[in-house]
Amino acid sequence: MKAAWITTALLALHSLSAARDWTQPTLAERAAEAAGRSPWESAFWIGLGLAGTLAAMTLLGLSLVYAERKIAARFQCRLGPTRVGWRGTLQTLADTFKLISKADLVPRDADRLLFFTAPWLVVSGMLLALVNIPASPLLFVVDLNIGLLFISAVGALSVLGILLGGWASNNKWSLLGSMRAGAQIISYELSLTLSLLVIVLFTGSLSLGEIVQSQQEGWWLWRGHLPAMVAFLVFVIASTAELNRTPFDLAEGESELTAGFHTEYSGLRFALFYLAEFLNMFIAAGLAATLFLGGWMPLHIAGLQTFNRVMDFIPPLVWFGLKTGGLIFVFMWLRWTFPRLRIDQLLKLEWRFLLPLSMVNLLVAALVLLLGVYGKGGPA
Amino acid sequence: MRPSDPFFYLFALLALGLARACVCSQHLLRATLYLAGVLFCGAAFYVILDAEFLAGIQLLVYIGGISVLLIFAIMLTRGPDLLKDRPSPLRRNLALALSLSFMGLCSFLVLRTDWPAALPAEPHENPVRDMGVRLLNPGEGGLLLPFEVISVLLLCVAIAAIYLARPGSGEERPLS
Amino acid sequence: MSFFPVGIQHWLLLCLALFSFGLYGLLTRRSAMGLLLAIEIMVNSAAVLVVALIHLLHPGKLDGQLSALFFIALAAAEVVLALGIYVPLARSRPSGDVTQLNDLRG
Numbered sequence: 001m002k003a004a005w006i007t008t009a010l011l012a013l014h015s016l017s018a019a020r021d022w023t024q025p026t027l028a029e030r031a032a033e034a035a036g037r038s039p040w041e042s043a044f045w046i047g048l049g050l051a052g053t054l055a056a057m058t059l060l061g062l063s064l065v066y067a068e069r070k071i072a073a074r075f076q077c078r079l080g081p082t083r084v085g086w087r088g089t090l091q092t093l094a095d096t097f098k099l100i101s102k103a104d105l106v107p108r109d110a111d112r113l114l115f116f117t118a119p120w121l122v123v124s125g126m127l128l129a130l131v132n133i134p135a136s137p138l139l140f141v142v143d144l145n146i147g148l149l150f151i152s153a154v155g156a157l158s159v160l161g162i163l164l165g166g167w168a169s170n171n172k173w174s175l176l177g178s179m180r181a182g183a184q185i186i187s188y189e190l191s192l193t194l195s196l197l198v199i200v201l202f203t204g205s206l207s208l209g210e211i212v213q214s215q216q217e218g219w220w221l222w223r224g225h226l227p228a229m230v231a232f233l234v235f236v237i238a239s240t241a242e243l244n245r246t247p248f249d250l251a252e253g254e255s256e257l258t259a260g261f262h263t264e265y266s267g268l269r270f271a272l273f274y275l276a277e278f279l280n281m282f283i284a285a286g287l288a289a290t291l292f293l294g295g296w297m298p299l300h301i302a303g304l305q306t307f308n309r310v311m312d313f314i315p316p317l318v319w320f321g322l323k324t325g326g327l328i329f330v331f332m333w334l335r336w337t338f339p340r341l342r343i344d345q346l347l348k349l350e351w352r353f354l355l356p357l358s359m360v361n362l363l364v365a366a367l368v369l370l371l372g373v374y375g376k377g378g379p380a
Numbered sequence: 381m382r383p384s385d386p387f388f389y390l391f392a393l394l395a396l397g398l399a400r401a402c403v404c405s406q407h408l409l410r411a412t413l414y415l416a417g418v419l420f421c422g423a424a425f426y427v428i429l430d431a432e433f434l435a436g437i438q439l440l441v442y443i444g445g446i447s448v449l450l451i452f453a454i455m456l457t458r459g460p461d462l463l464k465d466r467p468s469p470l471r472r473n474l475a476l477a478l479s480l481s482f483m484g485l486c487s488f489l490v491l492r493t494d495w496p497a498a499l500p501a502e503p504h505e506n507p508v509r510d511m512g513v514r515l516l517n518p519g520e521g522g523l524l525l526p527f528e529v530i531s532v533l534l535l536c537v538a539i540a541a542i543y544l545a546r547p548g549s550g551e552e553r554p555l556s
Numbered sequence: 557m558s559f560f561p562v563g564i565q566h567w568l569l570l571c572l573a574l575f576s577f578g579l580y581g582l583l584t585r586r587s588a589m590g591l592l593l594a595i596e597i598m599v600n601s602a603a604v605l606v607v608a609l610i611h612l613l614h615p616g617k618l619d620g621q622l623s624a625l626f627f628i629a630l631a632a633a634e635v636v637l638a639l640g641i642y643v644p645l646a647r648s649r650p651s652g653d654v655t656q657l658n659d660l661r662g
Contacts, residue, residue: 111409111410114409117413145432146433146435146436146508149433149436149437149440150436150439152440153437153439153440155444156439156440156443156445156447156448157443159444159448160416160443160447160451163451163452163455164409164413164451167455175455179452179455182452186444186445186448189444204509206508382561385561388562388566388570389562395570395574396570396573396574399573399574399577399578400577402577402581402593402594402597403578403580403581403584403585403590403597408589408590408593412589412593415597418574419596419600422600422603425604425608426607429607429608429611431611431620434607434621434625434628437625437628441628441632442631446596446631446632449636449639450592450593450639453589453643454589457646457647467584467585467586471583471584472584474583475583475584476580478583479577479579479580480576483576486572487569490565490568490572491565495563496564496613497563498563499612499615501611501615502616507618507621511618511621511622511625514618515622523622526626530626530629530630533633534629534632534633537633537637538636541637541639541640544640544641544643544644545640545643545644
């Protein structure tokens with residue numbers, strides 16, 4: 001009986017990973033291709049993309065919040081949620097229902113229009129970035145030819161939402177929190193973009209699909225030599241700051257500013273801010289996995305044929321999940337280990353250390369590319 | 381009718397409404413949000429015109445940079461008078477007459493003129509790479525000189541802005 | 557002129573309308589920030605028009621996109637400089653009203 005189950009599971013895994021063809025069309029491409037033939041098929045792919053994105057958003061939001069609570073609890077020698085569902089797995093779902101059923105409070109002197117717009121700006125910025133993340137050749141909603149530029153550009157909508165939300169609440173903590181968040185995000189955007197440029201330089205493309213394809217021979221983290229490793233480190237640090245997570249969580253430092261820019265938000269709008277925060281963490285981790293760790297590509301070691309075969313057997317989605325999950329764990333680990341920085345330390349770290357470092361790093365990457373000293377199989 | 385045509389009208393209406401709101405709103409911070417909306421529509425226009433890279437740059441620079449900077453400036457200089465901006469009736473009517481007559485004259489000319497027919501769009505192989513090559517090409521059709529000039533200009537602007545905003549310059553006091 | 561297909565005249569009229577809104581704002585606003593917003597609308601409409609005309613008249617050429625890139629860079633430089641002047645000024649003066657700034661001495 002048990003053997004039958006194991007065989008079935010292995011067969012299912014194999015059928016998932018059997019399509020070794022990495023160049024599957026994305027959902028958007030399928031929809032465009034079907035548009036001339038039958039509008040219904042096109043609508044089916046579009047609907048699948050939308051439903052999939054929404055489902056992914058909900059599931060990821062729920063599971064990431066649960067993971068954060070459990071991991072935080074373990075770091076602090078606690079148990080975390082245990083009561084609702086098996087080991088507390090349904091706790092976040094229950095909390096979501098609680099948040100939705102809460103009274104929707106708006107401060108009397110708030111600028112109502114901006115107050116209502118702000119959470120939606122943040123969420124739409126997050127969603128527009130989320131659809132670009134390639135989770136597997138079969139689960140890839142849209143592959144823009146300016147993908148990387150697009151992801152960093154729509155991040156701007158979130159900044160706008162945070163600034164306006166903090167200002168519209170008409171509360172000094174919210175205002176201070178949003179100003180801190182804004183200053184922090186625009187500062188760290190610089191070194192974040194410079195570290196992305198290193199990979200753009202190596203692949204010669206902004207499309208995330210092509211960036212993953214280019215790592216068939218090996219992940220950029222290894223193949224890109226020193227510049228890619230430095231860029232990876234800078235990316236992780238800068239995206240921790242972009243996400244306003246400890247040690248860079250001055251924007252919502254609860255001991256100073258209550259809750260920062262979302263102090264005055266309650267109910268559904270607070271839930272939206274919270275969801276966006278966690279999904280932005282997923283996007284940052286997914287982006288790091290895609291750019292530096294090969295995305296859905298399995299781990300290959302040159303010369304070890306059998307090992308590579310076994311690695312090929314694991315479906316791409318699992319690879320992507322493992323890499324992204326690992327990075328998310330690193331983000332949580334950082335959060336529950338380091339103390340918060342002061343604002344001057346934070347700005348000094350960016351302007352005096354990370355920015356010069358990533359500029360020099362970009363130059364070194366260009367040199368590496370020009371002299372052709374990086375691993376075999378690369379472009380040009 | 382091309383598939384992009386309905387989107388042209390959708391975003392055109394949105395852009396015009398937002399532009400009107402932007403110049404008429406008495407509340408400066410809201411006007412900035414409307415401006416961000418107009419610029420977002422501008423990015424949509426670039427996508428309709430097959431200039432995706434430009435759309436990305438528009439979002440990155442205008443919404444991520446300029447709008448955020450404007451909001452920061454408004455927040456930093458918050459004063460009761462600063463946030464409200466209401467023109468006098470005379471000023472408003474004069475401005476309305478001037479801009480309407482400008483619009484009318486130009487539309488008259490546009491409608492009278494016999495424009496050449498628009499050519500069908502040609503898909504471009506790799507526009508981003510070609511633009512990069514053009515920008516760094518010193519030879520025929522290359523834009524290396526303007527590119528260098530604008531780089532130097534941006535550097536000058538950055539230095540000038542830091543100098544102007546430096547605490548202790550002018551009458552203004554340091555923040556702390 | 558019909559609504560479809562969207563051609564040169566449609567783009568011209570759209571950008572003209574946006575530009576006129578900017579002009580209206582430029583003429584009515586008194587605060588420096590409001591003026592800056594109106595100028596941004598005008599610059600943006602001009603950039604869209606350049607891209608649209610090159611796209612429709614010379615398809616496959618990148619000159620429109622390249623000049624729009626320069627437009628965007630120039631607009632960014634202009635805003636940075638304007639704000640660099642405006643923020644210290646607004647701190648030393650109670651209001652950001654540009655009609656009151658008519659003396660050369662600080």
